[in-house]
Amino acid sequence: MTATDLLPIAVRAAAPxxxxxxxxxxxLAWRPLTRSDAPALAELLSRTETADAVPYRTVLDEVEERLDADWKDLAHNSLVGLDPQGVPRAWVEIDQPPGDTRTVRAMVEGGVDPQWRxxxxxxxxxAWSHARARQVLAASGKELPARISTYLAxxxxxxxxxxxxxxxxxxxYYAEMRRPLDAPLPDAPAPQGVRVVPWSAELDEGARLAHNAAxxxxxxxxxxxxxxxxxxRSMxxxxxxxxxxxxxxxxxxxxLSGRYEADWEVVGHTAGYTELLxxxxxxxxxxxxxxxxxAAMAVYRADGMQFAELGVDTANPTGAHRLYTQLGYEVYDSSTMYAIDL
Structure with a gap:
């Protein structure tokens, strides 16, 4: 179905x-999140991630960065629930990325303290986040397919x-994969007409354009x-x-790679993480x-890392999951995106 076949977004969103x-x-007492909540929110995330036995930990730098995105409207699109002592016990945030041109998305993320579940x-x-997500989508004015989504381990x-x-x-469905770096690295030279070079700030805009095209x-x-x-990019x-x-x-x-040192103690090894490929x-x-x-595996190993890690959409149209398996990566964790399409 094309955008021209759709009812107006304000109708499809059915915003209350x-x-x-x-x-x-x-x-709990409820109010919007603010940037000053970052330290307490990081502690809440640590409690939930520990209880849920996920192989990662979200650190303060990441939380601060999440709350600092200029396009986010925390005052209207977030909530934090405080107990009588003022400790955050639940939170939720809705992100509507400004670059959406094919599907307008309301991406919901949140959690509840294990002791308050x-x-x-x-x-x-x-209930609140879905009602607000529908309002956000209706207000976007983008006459496109629309989606409310959330990711769960x-x-x-x-x-x-x-x-x-x-x-x-x-x-x-998504898989987290890793490959030991003490095994022989693949012999995979760049094709003729291409050279692999270190990332540089001067070429970063070119990388963005390549990403959007890819x-x-x-x-x-x-x-x-x-x-x-x-x-x-805090990591x-x-x-x-x-x-x-x-x-x-x-x-x-x-x-593009990330260095998630807080995760290493959780998983029991060091790793270089491929964020985007x-x-x-x-x-x-x-x-x-x-x-x-x-080339990234060689860089990771030279810096003392024990594993190379990455995440993949298991239905990736380029066959990425199969490629990673051929290169020695194995699945160690998985997650699912849940959605309502409008």
């Missing part, structure tokens, strides 16, 4: 006049049941504005990141992605 705040009888707080938070089974009760259905045919992907492209590892240039010095492939369409099928991955 008011998003109902959770009932005070649940024991089982009281109906999660249901109340989801697959071990969070209570969360999956909550999503089902809210009318959300599994829409996409992911134009990927389900759920939307173009990133310059602001979006450089946001979310960015520039010395572990690589670019592929053609003979005209145009970026035709890229591999892409190759523009005209250079696909020539081994460039393999060359970038092999």
């Amino acid at each position: 006049a008011h998003a109902p705040l959770p009932d005070p009888a649940l024991g 089982g009281r109906g707080i999660g249901r109340a938070v989801v 697959d071990q969070v089974v209570d969360g999956a049941r909550l999503m089902a009760r809210a009318g959300m259905r599994p829409a996409r 992911f134009a045919d990927h389900w759920g992907s939307e173009p990133r504005t310059p602001q979006q492209w450089t946001h979310g 960015f590892a520039p010395t572990w990141s690589l670019l592929a240039l053609d003979d005209d010095d145009r970026v035709v492939g890229y591999l 892409g190759v523009v369409r005209e250079w696909r099928g020539q081994g460039l992605a393999s060359a970038l991955l092999a």
Whole structure:
């Protein structure tokens, strides 16, 4: 279905006049998140991630960065629930990325303190966030397909049941994969006409344009504005990141890495994490992605890392999951995107 076949977004979103705040009888006082909440929110995330047994930890720098995005309207699109002592026990935030041009998205993220679960707080938070998400989509004015979505680690089974009760259905499946670096690294040279070079700030805009081109045919992907492209880099590892240039010095492939040291104690090993990997369409099928991955593995190992890690959409149209398996990566964790399409 094309955008011209759709009813107006204001009709499809069916936004309520008011998003109902959770009932005070649940024991929490509610207000919007502010940037000053970052330290307490980081502690809440640590408690929830520990209880949910996920293989990562979100640190303060990441939380501060999440709350600092200029396009986010925390005053209207977020909530934090405080107990009588003022400690955050639940939170939720709705992000509508400004670069959306194919599907307008309202991306919901939140959680409830493990000690406060089982009281109906999660249901109340989801009800508010979905009502507000519909308002955000209606107000976007973008006459496009629309989606409310959230991501959950697959071990969070209570969360999956909550999503089902809210009318959300599994829409996409993701795998976290890793490869030991003490095994022989793949022999994967760059194809003729391309050279792999270290990432540099001067070439970063070219990498953004290459990313938008490379992911134009990927389900759920939307173009990133310059602001979006450089946001979310608190864990960015520039010395572990690589670019592929053609003979005209145009970026035709890229591999951006992250250094998540807080995760290493949780998983029991050190790792270089491949955040983004892409190759523009005209250079696909020539081994460039393999060359970038092999070069990154060598960089990670030279810096003392024990594993190379990455995440993948298991239905990626370029066959990325199969490629990673061929290069020795194995799945160690998984997650699901739940969605309501409007």
